[in-house]
Amino acid sequence: MALTSIEERDLLIPLFEGANENPRFSVFLERLCRRSGAEYVGLVLRRDESPQAPAEEYQARPGFLPRVAEATGHTGETNERFPHDWPYDWLRPGRIYSLSELADHD
Numbered sequence: 001m002a003l004t005s006i007e008e009r010d011l012l013i014p015l016f017e018g019a020n021e022n023p024r025f026s027v028f029l030e031r032l033c034r035r036s037g038a039e040y041v042g043l044v045l046r047r048d049e050s051p052q053a054p055a056e057e058y059q060a061r062p063g064f065l066p067r068v069a070e071a072t073g074h075t076g077e078t079n080e081r082f083p084h085d086w087p088y089d090w091l092r093p094g095r096i097y098s099l100s101e102l103a104d105h106d
Helices: 005-020 026-036 064-071 077-081 099-103
Strands: 041-046 055-060
Touching: 005 026, 026 041, 026 055
Parallel strands: none
Antiparallel strands: 041 055
16 A cells, blocks of 8 residues: 555654554554545554563454454354454564454464
């Protein structure tokens, strides 16, 4: 996805300032959603490359995932963990995944 200089400013500055927002990264994620035409955008951060390191998750349009969880059969107790039960230890840094790749991981 090529960015113009205006889009770089509209996305990169909010990304760098996102750690100071409440909720964190909300402006960046909403703008990325709008720019990419995505229904959902999430950002997963780890402070350590270890698979056991806790992941911090931020998302634009948070009500979207519970609806997807129900539609894909992630109900009941599993729905409480969705997307927390996704296999973060096999995700590659910098790669963009489709929701179907994550939901069908097992």
